[in-house]
Amino acid sequence: MSEHAVTLRVNGIAHRLQLPARRSLADALRDGCGLTGTHLGCEHGVCGACTVLLDGVPVRACLMLAVQAEGAEIRTVEGLAQGATLHPLQQAFIDHHALQCGFCTPGFLMLAVAMLEEDPDMPEAEMVHRLSSNLCRCTGYANILKAVQAAAAAMAR
Amino acid sequence: MKPAPFHWHAPTTLAEAAALLAEYAPQDGRVLAGGQSLLPAMALRIARPPHLVDINRVAGLDLLEVVDGVLRIGAVVRHAAFLREAAPGPLGALLAAVARHIAHWPIRQRGTFCGSLCHADPAAEWPLVAAVLDAVMVAHSLRGDRRIAAAAFQRGLLDTALEPDELLRAVELPLLAADARFGFEEVSRRAGDFAQAMALAVLRRGPDGRVTEARLGLGGVEPAPRRFPQAEAMLRGAIPDAALIDAAAHSVAQAAQPMEDEGYRRALTRTVVQRALLQACA
């Protein structure tokens, strides 16, 4: 079965990997690059725990082959904080209790980063529509929405 | 779970892709487009293709353009391309309204219009659009191009007229007249789920309010989406008031052959058709 040499650019750093074609981008990030912030829940596209940014847009990292991501700029949750300073979305998730167990959090953070980068003034109804992409079994979503709204306000300042 | 092992081929030209498919389709090799239906099926081991012909790097397949009154959608144009109006006039607005119902935002960044037609899920949105608007499918293989009418394309549940070695290189949708009005209504259990029933109506009306052109289709209920000529004929030439809209919706609900939950799906059919028609008349 086919093996491939692939270079993945993740959070600005190149990772040279040798992997079989069937390796998902999510598994390559976790096992190949050692970036275990990207989580895997369902492994078939339903939960969104594996959401990462591919050239600025959110994708399910479990529904892409790692070999397909060659040449793309990948961003994961590890790239959000600047040193000891959390990204405004990370801070807002803490401040607004937008997580309990935290399993879904990396996926929601990357989803929300993409939302606010596309439209910093996104209306609430559109935020709800976009956030419905991912599943959270703990929070009930209301606090996630509050956190994203608070981060949007903080980032506008 | 993880997919079973396979060989990955990444052609960069259409000719190369056709040659690879000719070689590997007889061994159950498959096209990989957006991967948003195929990769889940492989992860669940429902599908175990030993070869994937990945068309994402094939030059020219990402074209989305209007030529001679027709919107031509290349094989790797993603669902997300339609969230912003991709065509002039009512067609662009129709596609944008429908695209919001397809899966979730991240899945729309990878999944393709053509892949959805090839997958042929009875509850998928694009096949309904293709059926109602009389799309033309352009299939490609080493034998050349073959044009297939939408009505002949989806044969049933997950079944199309494509030969195993054929690639759907593009779909052509005729632009809608500037005075065309559409209505789309879908019922699904949760945001992003496949439809339990959905209806698409496209109407044109004369200065006296009479319907001059009617297109009405149903998806998610039968094994494949289709138009309902009898209900369309009821609308044509008439002024669509509440009673006529209800009668047309009733006629579709009676004619439909639901795959399951017969009573419920017929009731749902009547509701979605009625709402789609009301939107198109508003």
Ligand SMILES: Cc1cc2nc3c(=O)[nH]c(=O)nc-3n(C[C@H](O)[C@H](O)[C@H](O)COP(=O)(O)OP(=O)(O)OC[C@H]3O[C@@H](n4cnc5c(N)ncnc54)[C@H](O)[C@@H]3O)c2cc1C
């Ligand atoms: C959680 C989730 C929810 C979803 N919800 C919806 C929904 O509500 N509505 C909806 O419509 N879809 C939904 N989808 C499916 C999604 O829209 C897929 O993108 C689409 O069905 C298939 O397109 P693809 O490009 O991803 O195709 P792939 O997954 O790459 O391929 C699907 C099949 O089509 C074949 N194929 C693909 N392209 C071609 C081509 N050009 N020529 C020949 N054969 C080809 C492949 O070989 C394969 O058999 C959902 C998916 C997920 C994971």
Ligand code: FES
């Ligand atoms: S792990 Fe990717 S969507 Fe669930």
Ligand code: FES
């Ligand atoms: S915080 Fe537990 S799943 Fe979201």
